[in-house]
Amino acid sequence: MAVSQRALEATGLPRLGRLARVREWWEQEHVFGYSLIVPALALLVGLVAYPFGMAIYFSLSDYWVGSPGEFVGLQNFRDIVGNEMFQQTVYNSFVFSIIAVVFKTVLGVWLAMLLFRDFRFKRLIRGAVLLPWVIPTALSVLAWGWMFDSLYSVVNWTAIHLGLINPPGPNWLGMTSYAMTAVIAVNVWRGLPFFAIIVLAGLVSIPREYYEAAEVDGAGSWGRFRNVTLPLLKPVLAVVILFSTIFTFSDFNIVQVLTRGGPVNTTHLFATLAYQIGLTGGNLGQGAAVSLFLFPMLAAIVFIQLRYIRRE
């Protein structure tokens, strides 16, 4: 067993070697404590701070894949802001995110209320609801691609056979409004479980007594929802909406697999446009500038919502 330096000195025995001194230094609380934080800090710096710094650096230079660039100030930002394709992308991103998040919130709360009830195979169904969230997006979106296919669309086939639409039915991924509807629908389908499960957890934590009290006061089911459930769910909802907004704004897979930004850039989002310009197009500077546009907007959303949550 090792004996500490101080104990040795106290007994008047000869000093230990260098190794022991290093060990003693290492075991001091401020050294040891900080060295435990180092791995986490290294991960944060390496995987978050460094790429973010690089993105800022790229966006301020005319950096092309394969050839280092020079500092050009805000030129990239000026260029993309003036580009109709980018303006269209900004518009798309807001339409896509706002509609998708509203649908996910309303349907998510509704689904959570349904799952909260007692019914047969409750656990099984609660688990199954998570499937869209669990399946790799690239795979499930390929299946959606087939459902919206111009030739083999199962959506159109079903609707035509039910007599809801006239053949051949909408050209889902080829017409502007339909294509946007399609990508929003897939995003809602995928994001819904996340909403429902977290809201469900919020519902479970509401004490039954409140409902009983409300019932005694004569509140109907709508009254109970409005005056008990909703106010108590607010903090949970605020956090889910915050996360969902971030995920939705930065969505990539769904658009990339379904439409690649088409028709005529009407479904491009920041991430897909940045990928297209920066990586496949090779213009890293502009690509980084496009993706950085996301940052101030998301930062503002996070700021506002976090303030709201704290005030609650």
Next chain:
Amino acid sequence: MQGTSRRHFVRVASGATAGMATWLALGKAPALAQKRELTFLSWNHFVPASDDELRRQAEAFGKQAGVTVRVDTIAHLQLPSKRAAEAQAQSGHDMILTGGADPFLFEKQHAEVGDLIDELGKKFGGWYPFAREGSHTASGWKAVPWFWVSFPATYNMTHFRQAGLEPPKTWDELLRHGKILKKQGNPVGIAISHCADANSTFWSVLWCYGGKVLEADGRTVAIKSDQTERVIEWYKELYRDAMEPEVLSWDDASNNRCILAGKCSWIHNPISPYAAALAKSMPIADEINHHSSPAGPAGTHSAPPINGIGIWKFSKHVPLAKDFIRFLFQKENYDAWIAASNAFNHPPLKHLADHPIWAKNPKLAMLPKEAEYAHERGWPAKPNAAVQLVQVNYVLPDMVAKAVNGMPTKRAMDWGQEQVRLAVQGKLKEAGA
């Protein structure tokens, strides 16, 4: 108690961390794992047997040269980001598959291969013209053109027979035939969407009508012209009278599906639908045939995908990589590779194109000739960075899509002109000129 003491844990963990750190810092594997290795990053070939043959040849070369040759293949859509990462990290594979503007975008990163080009050209009757257009930069040859993929017309013989029509020789004739075929329930299928085929066909039609996107200098925007206007008008009429709105949503596989389903009468595509029909013994294989890409007032031109092999400058095995490429181009090896690919890989060298695989099937016999009128995208300009942006941003199909959706032709052309101008305005590689 005989558990692990905190002290012991810290000692072992810090030792292991230090060891890993040294390994990472030195940037190489421990001595026992080291062996001279040549590496090549390519895509997952559409005909997997082609990759099997490539790996077999790589192994044969490895035995002969006393090295290990590793061929890695990834999905073609992942290749651009992987390429960017390797260029940025200055490490990765020794060789990488190139296409389009890559030799120009990575001009400074790729080793010069002019000696190999001269040698192979002399040996096999010379390179087709597109080889120089796509790989020769201001600082020399930056890739060895490896193979191109023919992009002919694929048509359904039964549909044409029913309508009493012969396969079209020109784009104008296709428009006339298409109107009749659509009435018969068999529309023409040319994608006007965000996919590679949409780009390929637009370039062909534009060139055949005498149009261009950039002047030969690579920086003067030339898309606004009477020729382009004619092309857009042609597309509008074709879309309205010979096609269905589905083409606005197509990906690269949609036209294959359309002809294989027996719906489309005519598509512009590589021979993959026919190959798939044969492989799956689909009865429609008998009805499908090919003919040369149509001509226009300015002659016949086409934009087939062309791929090459680039050697990274950072590679420590540049001469060895050249030997490997030389080995792939030995006649018996290249022939075996064409056969493995089921006639999909076309050689960029004239004498290698004599392979009997095409001549013996009358449905494929005209394919090798397509090389004579093939160009790299951007022609008459080199495929520089601006051309790359026009390509990946789908400016050309989008210009057409706007017009077929009701935007006046001139306004759609103005939009295209503006997008090309924006693509040129950024820093252009010197080689773009």
